Amino acid sequence: MATHDIVVIGASAGGVEAISALVAELPRDLRAAIFVVLHLSRGRSVLPEILSRAGPLPAVHPPDGEPLQYGRIYVAPPDHHITLEPDRVRIVHGPTENGVRPALDPLFRSAARVYGSRVIGVVLTGSLDDGTAGLAAVKEAGGVTVVQDPEEAFAPSMPRSAMDFVRVDHILPLREIAVLIRNLTREEAGRADVRATGPHLRPLESDQAEPKIALQHSDRPGEVSVFTCPECHGTLWEVDEGGILRFRCRVGHAYSAESMLAAHTDSVDRALWAALRALEERAALTRKLSERARKRQHHWVARAFGERAKAAADHATVVRDLLSQRTSTHIVPDHSDELEAPKPAVVLPEFEDEKDVTR
Secondary structure: OOEOOEEEEEEOOOHHHHHHHHHHOOOOOOOOEEEEEEOOOOOOOOHHHHHHHHOOOOEEOOOOOOEOOOOEEEEOOOOOEEEEEOOEEEEEOOOOEOOEOOOHHHHHHHHHHHHHHHEEEEEOOOOOOOOHHHHHHHHHOOOEEEEEOOOOOOOOHHHHHHHHHOOOOEEEOHHHHHHHHHHHOOOEOOOOOOOOOOOOOOOOHHHOOOOOOOOOHHHOOOEEEEEEOOOOOOEEEEEEEOOEEEEEEOOOOEEEHHHHHHHHHHHHHHHHHHHHHHHHHHHHHHHHHHHHHHHOOOHHHHHHHHHHHHHHHHHHHHHHHHHHHHHHHOOOOOOEOOOOOOOOOOOOOOOOOOOEOOO
């Protein structure tokens, strides 16, 4: 009898406390394997140590290809996606998805594709909308979909996005999610017709250990978009998957609508800072040339360079004012930095949370 024995959990900002509180309530004899994605920046992560201390189940960064075991928590390592194949874990350094690696969607999508109705998908606190398309895949495959109550979440955007686009089975506070998981692992999973060609179940390069560039027309998801990939600047294909707008480039970078907007916002900011730097350098250089011409009694040359310097300085002021306005009004997406090792004197659940960084 197949039960709900594959649990995939994802979070971003505020996720260390949320995931730790959830796993603390799970029993030592849980007949399920737990898979966790927390948005991390590159570097060392001590999330497995934190989760191992938080509850009775051991947590690890698994090596690629490790067999699945019940009563174990598999945590995605920094700068790698974690995905599932039959009876084993894959650790994949594939293209970023939604601007992050690890991302929730590749894990959720691969779990749904392989294990169907046996999957329990859980989206916890976080900003933007990573996990929405993945949770839709779990739902499409007949699995159980769960989100943290947004009123309780540190950052409610990810749970709310999932609720907006997926008919979520359960909206619960953390403690009740743990109780639900315990109960579901004792129940028989229903049968479901899992079709790998379904809109949310199709694999992307971030799901696969050996990514392939999409060259054939049949491989291209959706229609060619007028937008370009924020990361590699390649052509994007655009597809509406059950109301969830998605973008994907030739080499596998994939974006939801919100993550696409956030990535382009970052691109605009970088372009403005580069423009400001270039204008200020131009103003400084032309002032220097104007002064040199003046010392040589080349007054008309000095005047021409002086006018160029003033124009560049005026343009730089405009760009600087625009950047100042953007800084005061722009909402920075919450994105967890690498975790710091907990101090020896700290006793759970009073551990350190992740730090927020800008993308």
